Amino acid sequence: MRPLSLALTAQRARDGTDALTRRRVLIAALFLGVFPWLMPYKALAINVLIYGLYAVGFNLLYGYLGMLSFGHAAFFGTGAYGCGIVVARWGKPWFLAIPAGVFSAAVVALAIGYLAIRTRGIYFAMVTLALAQCVYYVFFQAESLTGGENGLRGVNVRSISLPGVSLNLLRPTTKYYFILFFVVVALWIVSRILASPFGAVIEAIREREARARACGYNVAAFKLITFVVSGALCGLAGALNAIHLSTVPIESLVYETSGLAVIMSLLGGTGTFFGPFVGAAAFLLIQDLTALWTEHWQLIAGAVYMIFVLFFPRGIWGSVLEWLYR
Amino acid sequence: MTLAPDVLALQLLTGLALGALYALLAIGLSLIFGMLTVVNFAHGAFFMVGAYVGFFLYGLTGSFWASLVGAPLAVGAVGLVVERFLVRPLYGRGLDYPLLLTFGLAYVLVEIVRILFGKQGLPFDTPEALSGAVDVWVGYFPLYRLFVIGAAAAATLAVWLFIDKTSYGLIIRAGARDPVIVRILGIDIARVWLAIFGIGAALAGFAGVLAAPLQGVAPEMGDTVLAEAFVVTVIGGMGSLLGAVVAGLLVGVTISMTSLFAPEMARVCVFALMALVLLVRPQGMFGRAGLLS
Numbered sequence: 353m354r355p356l357s358l359a360l361t362a363q364r365a366r367d368g369t370d371a372l373t374r375r376r377v378l379i380a381a382l383f384l385g386v387f388p389w390l391m392p393y394k395a396l397a398i399n400v401l402i403y404g405l406y407a408v409g410f411n412l413l414y415g416y417l418g419m420l421s422f423g424h425a426a427f428f429g430t431g432a433y434g435c436g437i438v439v440a441r442w443g444k445p446w447f448l449a450i451p452a453g454v455f456s457a458a459v460v461a462l463a464i465g466y467l468a469i470r471t472r473g474i475y476f477a478m479v480t481l482a483l484a485q486c487v488y489y490v491f492f493q494a495e496s497l498t499g500g501e502n503g504l505r506g507v508n509v510r511s512i513s514l515p516g517v518s519l520n521l522l523r524p525t526t527k528y529y530f531i532l533f534f535v536v537v538a539l540w541i542v543s544r545i546l547a548s549p550f551g552a553v554i555e556a557i558r559e560r561e562a563r564a565r566a567c568g569y570n571v572a573a574f575k576l577i578t579f580v581v582s583g584a585l586c587g588l589a590g591a592l593n594a595i596h597l598s599t600v601p602i603e604s605l606v607y608e609t610s611g612l613a614v615i616m617s618l619l620g621g622t623g624t625f626f627g628p629f630v631g632a633a634a635f636l637l638i639q640d641l642t643a644l645w646t647e648h649w650q651l652i653a654g655a656v657y658m659i660f661v662l663f664f665p666r667g668i669w670g671s672v673l674e675w676l677y678r
Numbered sequence: 679m680t681l682a683p684d685v686l687a688l689q690l691l692t693g694l695a696l697g698a699l700y701a702l703l704a705i706g707l708s709l710i711f712g713m714l715t716v717v718n719f720a721h722g723a724f725f726m727v728g729a730y731v732g733f734f735l736y737g738l739t740g741s742f743w744a745s746l747v748g749a750p751l752a753v754g755a756v757g758l759v760v761e762r763f764l765v766r767p768l769y770g771r772g773l774d775y776p777l778l779l780t781f782g783l784a785y786v787l788v789e790i791v792r793i794l795f796g797k798q799g800l801p802f803d804t805p806e807a808l809s810g811a812v813d814v815w816v817g818y819f820p821l822y823r824l825f826v827i828g829a830a831a832a833a834t835l836a837v838w839l840f841i842d843k844t845s846y847g848l849i850i851r852a853g854a855r856d857p858v859i860v861r862i863l864g865i866d867i868a869r870v871w872l873a874i875f876g877i878g879a880a881l882a883g884f885a886g887v888l889a890a891p892l893q894g895v896a897p898e899m900g901d902t903v904l905a906e907a908f909v910v911t912v913i914g915g916m917g918s919l920l921g922a923v924v925a926g927l928l929v930g931v932t933i934s935m936t937s938l939f940a941p942e943m944a945r946v947c948v949f950a951l952m953a954l955v956l957l958v959r960p961q962g963m964f965g966r967a968g969l970l971s
Contacts, residue, residue: 420774422719422781467953470960474717474773475916478908479956485905486949493942607901611781618778648793654785661779662767 376625377543381536384629394524396640398531400633402593403616405535407628408542409585410613415623416546417578418558419469420477423484424586424613426464429605431457431587432594433491433498436507439594441497446509450534450591457587458580460487465579469572481607488605504600521595531592538585543625545581554578586613615657621670630669684816689938690931691814695823695892697930698830702885703907704914704922705837706878712854712917713874716765716776722904723784724879728753728886729895730791733802742805746829749887750880757879761872784900791897799896808891826888833884834923837877841919850874854917909952915965925963 388397410424435453438444444452464483471479491498498504512519512530521527545551553574557564565571594600603609612635620631638656642649664671703725710718718724731752732745739745760783768775804822811818841847853860853870861867886899893899910929914921929948937944955962 420777467956470956471912474777475912477777478717478912479952482905482909482912482949482952485902486946489945489949493946607905611785614778614781615785648789651786651789651793654782654789658764658779658782658786661775661782662764665771665775 373625377536377540380539380626380629381532384532384535388525388528392640394528396636398524398528398596399636400629401528401531401535402589402596403612403636404629404632405538405592406586406589407613407616407620407632408539409582409589411617411622411624411628412542412545412585413578413582414614414617415627416551416558417554417575419575419579420474420614421468421480421579421582422477422607422610422614423464423468423480423482423487424583425605425607425609426484426487427457427461427583427586428590428593428609428613429491429600430460430487431590432600432604433504433590434587435591436504436594436600437497439509440504440506446512446595449509450588450595453591453594454584454587457590458584461580461583461587462576465576465583469575469579481610484605484610485607488602491605492602498600498602501602503602504594505598507594507598507600509595509598527596531596534588534592538588542585546625550574550577615653617667618665619657619660619667621667621673624667624669624673627667627669631667634668685938686935687816688814688819689934691819691827692823693931693934694927695826695930696933697927698827699885699889699926700906700910700929701923701926702830702833702881702888703903704910704926705834705919706881706885707907707911708914708917708919708922709837709874709881710878711911713850714761714765714769714776714871715773716780716875717773718875718878719777719781719904720760720783720787721780721878721882721907722900722902723787724753724757724882724900725886725889725903726791726895726897726900727756727787728883729802729890729899730795730886731883732887732890733795733800733895736802736805742808745887746884750884753883753886754876754880758872758876760879761875765875766868766871784904788897788900795895795897797897799894799899801894802890804891822891826892829888830885833881837881838919906948909948912952912962913955915962918962918964921962921964 384401387400388394391397391400406424406428409427410421413424414420431453433453434456435449438449438452439446464480464487467483468476468479492500494500510521512521519526519530521530553564553569556567557569557571557574561571564574590604593604616631616635617628618631619634620629621627635653638653639649642652646652660667666674703721706724707718707721710716710721728749732749735745735748736742760780764779764783765776768779808822808825810821812821812824814824841850849860849865849870853865853867857867860870889899889903906929910925911922913929914923914925929951932947932951933944936947
């Protein structure tokens with residue numbers, strides 16, 4: 353039940369009449385290319401990339417399909433552990449580890465999605481939260497593989513040799529562009545999905561599920577596929593985070609991490625292409641700036657989030673779009 | 679490992695004490711959802727605030743009874759303020775918004791408690807009069823756990839009598855069926871909703887103060903409890919009081935029994951139970967089908 357103005361925006365986007373939309377991946381890539389120089393320091397820029405991608409994955413499910421999950425930490429964490437275990441425990445290179453992380457996140461998403469899509473509406477939020485908590489306990493208990501409470505240490509990917517070049521990931525700028533490559537590929541995939549008939553169908557399901565079903569679409573299959581793709585994208589974000597941090601903290605799997613995706617997407621604007629990145633940047637900047645003068649930055653971040661839910665439900669980018677297409 | 683029947687019986691009682699707390703939480707969640715169609719993500723935070731208010735009053739007055747009465751009242755008052763000023767503006771804006779808001783509220787409440795009481799968890803002594811063990815025929819059982827079962831049963835009974843036997847309860851049941859008709863009959867449904875949110879929050883606070891001597895108090899204690907309370911409501915069926923009680927006890931007993939055989943599987947088992955219920959009966963044991971569609 354989206355207001356007409358935004359529905360029109362989506363319509364223009366699909367018609368490809370809108371330059372901002374038609375070239376959205378290019379614009380995102382160019383902007384993120386210069387982004388590190390707009391941030392106080394490089395590590396923050398890397399965090400924006402990773403959590404932005406995480407929020408993009410979440411937004412595909414909530415913003416476009418309209419299913420509110422409170423369990424996306426399960427995919428972020430599984431992706432991180434999947435990648436981390438391949439590197440730290442089995443000593444395999446990064447080009448096997450990252451796909452392994454994405455794949456394991458997709459498998460977990462398939463299992464959780466299979467159960468969760470049987471429920472609808474707000475039941476879905478509760479069931480995803482509970483099942484993600486279950487994933488947390490499993491990883492917590494499998495101490496020999498995951499390091500349990502202490503997290504997984506020693507996910508060391510220091511340098512990467514490609515034909516012709518060798519990348520030194522200890523340099524923050526190099527690491528940023530290494531991660532950016534994966535993020536841009538992921539954004540391109542999301543953009544393609546949204547512009548395809550598949551993307552149109554999932555938005556139709558969000559607007560009115562019964563009508564989409566009456567049109568002959570297999571709603572359950574569309575939901576499950578979107579859920580798995582969303583989980584895989586969040587798994588990629590997790591895998592990149594494991595390489596970025598060289599460790600996988602057990603906190604990757606907790607309820608707060610699931611909430612982070614919700615907060616970031618809502619701050620930026622759900623159901624918009626750039627919104628999740630805007631939200632991730634806004635949240636991490638709030639965290640970074642308020643942490644300078646108080647350790648209780650969660651209070652500020654939580655309050656800002658509540659103000660957005662109450663008064664600006666379209667988020668920062670959604671409000672900008674609304675103003676642009678008045 | 680040999681398991682004597684008396685060990686099993688004692689473990690069953692432990693499970694019932696745990697389950698009684700889950701039932702209290704799930705009743706609050708279910709009441710709020712059944713009336714307001716709000717999924718209260720701050721329910722775990724209300725539980726935690728209840729425990730901390732109890733801790734504060736216990737330290738201030740030295741009387742556990744004071745905290746047992748004061749904590750639900752304080753958390754109930756918080757609930758009233760939250761419904762009136764934060765949740766009420768969101769009615770009619772879709773089911774997701776109250777949920778998203780209460781989630782943010784939980785975030786803020788946890789941080790406020792951290793500011794007031796510190797980040798570390800604090801121990802909560804079992805009150806003198808309720809410490810020790812009593813002979814329950816199969817063996818000795820901690821008196822305090824028996825007290826938890828009794829107190830939770832009393833609170834549940836009170837809620838049931840209030841809803842099923844009083845004229846206020848009649849309005850509440852009618853409001854859950856059809857708020858529009860109730861409003862047409864000249865009843866201020868907004869005040870009923872306010873009261874229900876307050877009662878639900880107070881029950882969470884009561885569960886919190888009851889749980890405090892069992893596990894101490896910590897700012898994060900509400901997070902795990904929230905997930906488990908959701909599991910209970912999903913198993914029992916959203917909007918059903920009987921479902922909340924039965925599923926709460928079932929989950930409590932499941933946890934305590936599995937921790938006897940395979941402690942590391944105890945929590946996971948609960949989620950497996952939920953998965954099973956979802957596969958067989960997605961609306962929960964006592965839930966009405968299509969309530970949430």
